[in-house]
Amino acid sequence: MSDAALLDLQNVSVSFDGFRAINDLSLRLAPGEMRAIIGPNGAGKTTMMDIITGKTRPDTGHVSFRGYDLTRLDEPSIATLGIGRKFQKPTVFEALSVWDNLLLALNGLRAPRRMLFARTTREETKRIEGLLATIRLGDRRDVAAGGLSHGQKQWLEIGMLLGQESDLLLVDEPVAGMTDAETAETADLLREINRTRSVVVVEHDMDFVRALGVGVTVLHEGSVLAEGDLDTVSNDPRVIEVYLGR
Numbered sequence: 448m449s450d451a452a453l454l455d456l457q458n459v460s461v462s463f464d465g466f467r468a469i470n471d472l473s474l475r476l477a478p479g480e481m482r483a484i485i486g487p488n489g490a491g492k493t494t495m496m497d498i499i500t501g502k503t504r505p506d507t508g509h510v511s512f513r514g515y516d517l518t519r520l521d522e523p524s525i526a527t528l529g530i531g532r533k534f535q536k537p538t539v540f541e542a543l544s545v546w547d548n549l550l551l552a553l554n555g556l557r558a559p560r561r562m563l564f565a566r567t568t569r570e571e572t573k574r575i576e577g578l579l580a581t582i583r584l585g586d587r588r589d590v591a592a593g594g595l596s597h598g599q600k601q602w603l604e605i606g607m608l609l610g611q612e613s614d615l616l617l618v619d620e621p622v623a624g625m626t627d628a629e630t631a632e633t634a635d636l637l638r639e640i641n642r643t644r645s646v647v648v649v650e651h652d653m654d655f656v657r658a659l660g661v662g663v664t665v666l667h668e669g670s671v672l673a674e675g676d677l678d679t680v681s682n683d684p685r686v687i688e689v690y691l692g693r
Contacts, residue, residue, distance in 0.1 A: 452511075453478040453645055454615060459498060459508030460669070468494040469505065470669035476615075481637065481646040483656045483677075486666035487690045492649045495666070496617050500532050501525040512615065531613025535620040537600035541593030545584050545603055548592050549575045552607035574610065581639065582606040583632060598622075598629030602636060615645045622655050634658035653677070653691075665690065 454476040461469045469491045476482055484492050497503035498510060501522040510517040517525055540548050553571060567575075579585040582602040587595065592603055601621055608616055618637070622630040634655060637646055641661075650656055656663060656677055663680050665673040667689050673680045680686050 451477055453480070453513060454499065454647075455509070455511045456495075456498070457509040459505045459510060461494065461498065461503060461505045468669055469498065472508070472666075472670055474664060474671060476645060476647065479641070479645055481641040481648065481659065481661045483659055483661055483663045484647060484649045484666060485651065485653075485656065485663060485680075485690070486672070489668075490666040491669040492666055493619070494669070496532060496619065496647075496649065499525075499617060500530060526611070526613075529612065529614035530617065531608035531611055531615070532617040533601075533604050533608055533619060533621065535623055537597070537604045539592040539600055539603050539607070542591060544589050544591055545579070545595070546575060546588045548603055549578050549606055549610050552610035578606045578610055581609065582636065596629070598625040598633065601625070601629075601633065605636065605640070609640065609644075613644070615647070616640065617647045617649075619649045620651065621648065622650065622652055630655055631658065653681075 452475045456472055456474045459469055459472045460467060472491065472495065484495070486492055494503060498505050499517065501517060501520055501524070504518060512525070512528055512530060515528055540551065550567065550571065553574060579588055582605060584599060584602060584606070587599065592600060595603060605616070605618070621637070622633050625633065630652070637648065637659060640646060648659065663675065663677050664671055665680050665686050672689065673683045673686050681691060
């Protein structure tokens with residue numbers, strides 16, 4: 448394994464009831480990199496993220512993050528290392544305000560009831576203010592999360608991951624169901640986050656991937672089919688056949 452790799456999957460395979468969901472997959476992510484993962488349904492994108500976060504254990508292969516063997520760790524331990532995951536459907540506390548959602552997410556908070564009724568420290572306030580600015584929700588801080596638009600809920604959940612001090616964000620289809628304006632804003636948001644953190648984005652929206660302007664990995668049948676910039680993979684006959692041509 449190269450020391451330059453932040454995340455390193457080498458020859459990873461996993462099967463479910465005889466179906467090989469991940470098939471000899473190798474993928475490396477450098478520190479500070481943002482990578483888009485694309486591919487048809489069933490290509491193994493979600494299973495790959497399940498393996499990285501410890502939800503699924505591979506049958507064979509090696510998975511490491513900063514040199515730590517992730518296959519030996521459980522989900523909470525992997526999250527503590529600095530890997531955060533945002534699922535396609537936002538999971539926020541809808542009855543609580545945007546501010547309180549971010550407060551609960553701050554790294555190290557383990558007693559929600561106590562923290563919500565305790566006095567917020569100056570450091571916590573400063574961190575939340577910074578998160579609100581990053582996720583474009585400063586003017587919605589006192590609004591219940593349930594009252595946000597779909598796109599704003601996505602941004603709030605990203606902010607909650609940032610509050611947990613995640614150094615690698617795994618983001619699953621962040622712009623599904625968003626308006627065009629929210630989609631463009633989300634691309635800007637992820638590029639801003641990528642200045643200080645590594646990001647893996649699973650996405651089907653090719654216009655959004657193009658807006659990110661990052662390297663692309665195409666998965667097919669649990670393996671890497673192609674890698675490169677979007678123009679390179681979009682012109683690959685194999686990618687056109689199994690994904691873009693459909």
